[in-house]
Amino acid sequence: MKRPYVFITRKLPEEIIAPMKAIAEVAMWPHDDVSVPRDVLMTEAKKADALFTMVSDIVDQTVLEAGKSLKVVANMGVGFDNIDVAAATKCGIAVCNTPDVLTDTTADLTFALLLATARRMVEAAQFVKEGKWKSWSPFLLAGVDVHHKTIGIVGMGNIGTAVAKRAIGFEMNVLYHNRSRNIEAEKQLGATYCSFEKLLETADFVVCLTPLTKETRHMFNKEAFRKMKRSAIFINAARGAIVDEQALYEALVSGEIAGAGLDVFEQEPIDASHPLLKLPNVVALPHIGSATKETRTKMMEVCCRNIIAILTGNQPETLVNKEWSLRP
Structure with missing residues (x-):
């Protein structure tokens, strides 16, 4: 046979x-x-x-x-x-x-990306390696706090819930938006369901973890970024095409949002000449969410x-x- x-x-x-x-x-x-x-x-x-x-x-x-x-x-x-x-x-x-097998690993990476972007870790490491560290100053490479801030998770599935658990360890306020309510996350983690618009307006960190579908393609567009706080940091560990990258670039350059941590891109591998990679307030990773x-x-x-x-x-x-x- x-x-x-x-x-x-x-x-x-x-x-x-x-x-x-x-x-x-x-x-x-x-x-x-x-x-x-x-x-x-x-x-x-x-x-x-x-x-x-x-x-x-x-x-x-x-x-x-x-x-x-x-x-x-x-x-x-x-x-x-x-x-x-x-x-x-x-x-x-x-x-x-x-x-399932990648849930916690991807959640670890997502939260690490949030921390790296907020605290300018990649920028700071490069600063040292390039020999630019000559003295100490009060606001040298100063980032923003993560603890006690508000995280907004778009896509409260298994990975979103796992990220929320990590946020609770930093005593963050957890908002989420999902196609349906995640009652278990609300009960166990104290997460609060809200509309997409409310999440954008309120969150200090907006984390994209929703699947890519016809409905979510370019969900994060020019209008979405305009609704976010000027101090907000955007994190994407889902799929690149959920984001209008030109709109994200313009939001970062204009100061509509403060920074972005990206593990995924619309075209992968992303070309080194891509405008997003030229910005100091962008932390870019090569789609390594589950890479352990x-x-x-x-x-x-x-x-x-x-x-x-x-x-x-x-x-x-x-x-x-x-x-x-x-x-x-």
Whole structure:
């Protein structure tokens, strides 16, 4: 009997993929730091029973329809906006992601980004390395306090709730906006639900953690930034396209807001010439929200288990398209 074929779009450790190799033929793109070319992805999709993808891989209707034998796309990330889920469901293809295992790690990074931006840590470190530290002065690289301030979290899912827990440790007042009320967070953390507009007007730190959808694309636009305090700091650890980057740039340059910490961008990798990267009040990171050795390993393992489950006729652990069902 012919073994199923799995294609992985990045080079992964052999010990991680060993369980898949026990039940399938497995091929990998030979690079861990270079995206698989579109033509290679198309070629592999045509013969694959399973695709193990990264959040930077575009798995659209064309790719999915080319995969005549394709049964599952296992995406290494909690987000899945890089995949046409509706097309996958129509084609009878399961889409899986890796939620939960990255919640605390991403929350750590998000709050660290908030702290780094508020206290100008990256700017200060560079100041020392460039030999500019010649004396002490009262307001040398002075940032702003985080403790006892108001944090506004847009997107109160698992990661948003985990960020709120960290904010409580700094005795912050927690506001949130979400599609639906998070009663558990309100009871356990004392978080307060409010409208998007009220959150923008009130929060000292506005943290974006909402998924990217048609409704949230460019949710943070010129009007949104105008409603924020001039002292406010904006943090985005969700998806770049939720923000109108030109509007953010203009808000930062004009002083409509005080600073921004960004782990995600509309185009990734972001070009070094991008105007946002020229601003001293921007802390920019290369989409490393879940990037710890422990968590990335767990994410790989979840993807492998989901693929194995589908290929052996079992239900996957983390199915995105709930309308999908096992085919006989």
